[in-house]
Amino acid sequence: MALSLSCHATLHLQHQVASRNNSNKNLDNVRSLVNRIGIASVQSSPVESLRNGHWVKLICGASFEDVVDIRNLSLVYTLAGVDCIDCAADASVVSAVNEGIQAARGIVDVRRPWVMISVNDDQDLHFRKAEFDPENCPIDCSRPCEIVCPANAISLQEETMKELSQVAGVSGVLKGGVITERCYGCGRCSPICPYDKINLVTYVRDAATIAKLIKRGNVDALEIHTNGRQTTPFQELWDKLGDSSKYLRLVAVSLPNIGDLTVSTMKTMFSIMQSRLHCLNLWQLDGRPMSGDIGRGATRETIAFAAQLALSNDRPPGFLQLAGGTNFHTVDGLKKERLFQSTSTLKNSINEELSSSLHTLIGGIAYGGYARKIVGRVLSSMQAQNGDASIEDHPEYLLAALVEALTLVGTVKCYDPSLISSAKVNCDP
Numbered sequence: 001m002a003l004s005l006s007c008h009a010t011l012h013l014q015h016q017v018a019s020r021n022n023s024n025k026n027l028d029n030v031r032s033l034v035n036r037i038g039i040a041s042v043q044s045s046p047v048e049s050l051r052n053g054h055w056v057k058l059i060c061g062a063s064f065e066d067v068v069d070i071r072n073l074s075l076v077y078t079l080a081g082v083d084c085i086d087c088a089a090d091a092s093v094v095s096a097v098n099e100g101i102q103a104a105r106g107i108v109d110v111r112r113p114w115v116m117i118s119v120n121d122d123q124d125l126h127f128r129k130a131e132f133d134p135e136n137c138p139i140d141c142s143r144p145c146e147i148v149c150p151a152n153a154i155s156l157q158e159e160t161m162k163e164l165s166q167v168a169g170v171s172g173v174l175k176g177g178v179i180t181e182r183c184y185g186c187g188r189c190s191p192i193c194p195y196d197k198i199n200l201v202t203y204v205r206d207a208a209t210i211a212k213l214i215k216r217g218n219v220d221a222l223e224i225h226t227n228g229r230q231t232t233p234f235q236e237l238w239d240k241l242g243d244s245s246k247y248l249r250l251v252a253v254s255l256p257n258i259g260d261l262t263v264s265t266m267k268t269m270f271s272i273m274q275s276r277l278h279c280l281n282l283w284q285l286d287g288r289p290m291s292g293d294i295g296r297g298a299t300r301e302t303i304a305f306a307a308q309l310a311l312s313n314d315r316p317p318g319f320l321q322l323a324g325g326t327n328f329h330t331v332d333g334l335k336k337e338r339l340f341q342s343t344s345t346l347k348n349s350i351n352e353e354l355s356s357s358l359h360t361l362i363g364g365i366a367y368g369g370y371a372r373k374i375v376g377r378v379l380s381s382m383q384a385q386n387g388d389a390s391i392e393d394h395p396e397y398l399l400a401a402l403v404e405a406l407t408l409v410g411t412v413k414c415y416d417p418s419l420i421s422s423a424k425v426n427c428d429p
């Protein structure tokens with residue numbers, strides 16, 4: 001009996017040692033991949049990325065607030081070399097992003113990306129949450145809402161009610177519903193519900209809270225989402241933000257294509273900001289919002305938007321960056337339009353030094369739903385095995401997630417694809 005116990009303990013110890021060795025090996029593989037691609041040795045700042053047309057921003061989602069996923073996404077994309085991480089304007093979300101960045105830099109000494117928070121001046125698709133009462137849903141509903149949700153933000157469970165089934169022939173009710181912190185407001189669940197049970201509730205972030213958050217010092221950039229139809233709410237928000245803009249390195253304005261009015265609206269917004277704009281500014285060209293994960297064609301609108309603005313000689317200063325429908329095919333689309341990293345002599349900043357230098361016409365690309373989807377598959381698989389874990393504690397998953405992120409970021413940063421594909425072969429968790 002004692003011999004059997006001793007054998008069991010030895011085997012257990014051997015298993016632990018093997019598992020730790022494997023884990024260390026995978027973490028070494030992560031470091032080696034980041035170093036071979038050259039991310040760790042690149043010291044260029046996010047500003048240089050904007051100037052050279054290889055700026056990449058990860059959009060965590062203006063309404064996405066799952067801090068476990070946000071921390072892991074931030075870690076993975078920091079190692080992949082993004083220039084900026086855009087997140088909800090919420091203190092705990094900002095902390096999660098900064099924690100992810102710090103954890104990444106504890107693995108390899110990569111450059112710190114800027115942290116950006118997103119706010120809205122009025123009702124906006126990016127600032128809404130789905131809501132419904134599952135107890136009002138027919139128990140026999142096939143639940144298409146659960147299937148269509150790209151964020152796994154709807155979870156329903158059937159609860160049987162013996163008393164009711166005896167009295168009224170009812171077999172049970174649905175429980176659960178929308179996981180609020182995971183819902184980022186894409187709106188896909190609402191039209192698919194056959195019983196019209198889902199509402200999308202919009203909200204506006206409070207400007208005073210945003211100003212305080214900016215002044216805390218762990219936010220580098222602000223993005224204002226506007227529908228561009230009227231500039232009064234934009235002016236009101238900018239005024240309420242007061243002197244907080246002097247703590248920032250970049251102010252971005254995210255706007256949809258409003259046709260012939262786009263440039264004149266941009267000029268009005270620029271003139272509103274100008275007297276208190278002490279940093280760089282950027283225009284985020286929001287083609288087809290929150291659709292990059294849908295498919296290849298989703299990226300067309302933002303490329304058409306970029307082509308339209310690239311032709312304009314009288315647009316106001318500021319870098320141009322694509323978003324809304326961006327995915328793996330966006331760079332190819334830009335290349336076809338001869339917009340990828342092509343240079344311009346237009347002013348890009350109110351800052352004298354920067355405005356006098358040559359820079360690329362398009363500063364870069366922001367990736368949201370598509371970036372979250374490709375890494376999210378690895379995160380889901382890790383969570384299924386290990387629960388809410390920090391990805392660096394499971395380096396086999398970290399390596400797999402990093403390869404996915406590099407494949408996307410590398411299209412803009414021009415990483416060597418052969419290094420990424422050779423790493424992919426060895427990273428099945």
Ligand code: SF4
Pocket residue numbers: 129130148149150151152153154178182183184185186187188189190
């Ligand atoms: S709005 Fe989008 S993210 Fe939110 S629950 Fe519906 S499908 Fe999911």
Ligand code: SF4
Pocket residue numbers: 132134137138141142143144145146156192193194195196197198
């Ligand atoms: S599809 Fe509509 S009715 Fe069916 S479970 Fe979802 S919200 Fe309820």
